[in-house]
Amino acid sequence: MPERHWIEQLAIDHGDLHLEYLKQAEGRAPDDVELLEKLFLDFDVHRGDEVLDLCCGYGRLSIRLADKGYRVTGLDISPTSIEYGRRWAEGMKIGDRVEFIVGDVRDVLKILSYKRERYKAIISMFDSLGYCDDETDRSILIQSHELASKNCLLVLEVGNRDFLVKHLEDQPFESSEFDDLRLKVSRKFDIEKSRFEQVWKFYRIEGDIPKPLATIPSSIRAYSLHELIELVGLAGWKFMSSCGTLDMKPVNADVNRIIILGRK
Numbered sequence: 001m002p003e004r005h006w007i008e009q010l011a012i013d014h015g016d017l018h019l020e021y022l023k024q025a026e027g028r029a030p031d032d033v034e035l036l037e038k039l040f041l042d043f044d045v046h047r048g049d050e051v052l053d054l055c056c057g058y059g060r061l062s063i064r065l066a067d068k069g070y071r072v073t074g075l076d077i078s079p080t081s082i083e084y085g086r087r088w089a090e091g092m093k094i095g096d097r098v099e100f101i102v103g104d105v106r107d108v109l110k111i112l113s114y115k116r117e118r119y120k121a122i123i124s125m126f127d128s129l130g131y132c133d134d135e136t137d138r139s140i141l142i143q144s145h146e147l148a149s150k151n152c153l154l155v156l157e158v159g160n161r162d163f164l165v166k167h168l169e170d171q172p173f174e175s176s177e178f179d180d181l182r183l184k185v186s187r188k189f190d191i192e193k194s195r196f197e198q199v200w201k202f203y204r205i206e207g208d209i210p211k212p213l214a215t216i217p218s219s220i221r222a223y224s225l226h227e228l229i230e231l232v233g234l235a236g237w238k239f240m241s242s243c244g245t246l247d248m249k250p251v252n253a254d255v256n257r258i259i260i261l262g263r264k
Helices: 007-014 016-044 062-068 079-093 105-111 134-147 163-169 225-234
Strands: 050-054 069-077 100-102 118-122 146-159 173-178 183-190 195-206 211-223 236-245 257-263
Touching: 007 016, 016 062, 016 079, 016 146, 016 173, 016 183, 050 062, 050 105, 050 134, 062 069, 062 079, 069 079, 069 105, 069 211, 118 134, 118 163, 134 146, 134 225, 146 163, 146 225, 163 183, 211 225, 211 236, 225 236, 225 257
Parallel strands: 050 069, 050 118, 069 100, 118 146
Antiparallel strands: 146 257, 173 183, 183 195, 195 211, 236 257
16 A cells, blocks of 8 residues: 555644644734735625635634635645534534535545536635645646636745745754644755655653654645746636735745735
């Protein structure tokens, strides 16, 4: 039997650990949603319209968009994160406006075929591309294009290759703690393959002793801006603009994100 893909190991086999890691971005979610809604209005996406949140995690964006009145579909490979999102939506009594689905984004068209040509906005935030190869990323974007209605807005966020080339040597390790968990990540950039290689090591703190829980190597394809523009175009999307942050700061080698705005 072939070894499970690293994202399956991380998000499924160790979904509880991955969920705790994802929740560390909760603090930025309100601002992200506020800025997303401004983009939506600029591109004629209104409350009541259907929005697809690809690789939604536990729903930090989906929930808030649904609470504002959008009808949201959140898709993620992690049963643990999806169940968390469902419970959250039920507690907020917005389950009629957000549907959480467990599924692999590589099969998004098959999973959501009943939604073909219905979404007015499709968002893919926080490094949801690059887990496999360029052809897989193009396939995901092609499938998403099939699900999009006319003039659908695409908001695609990934890490910035040029930032990694310039800055990663200064930050080869990362360590963070949340509750009784500790995460240590070693990082390097393979410039020949344009892949961001990491090893995730999770520990639980018991007294003063960290108890190893999981070690998971990961590999993400990193794109430069021109590569991402080409990829979006090859998938059938019309490139509209780019920025390094949702408040429209420009992309450069000192900004660690790239956001692409496209339209069907």
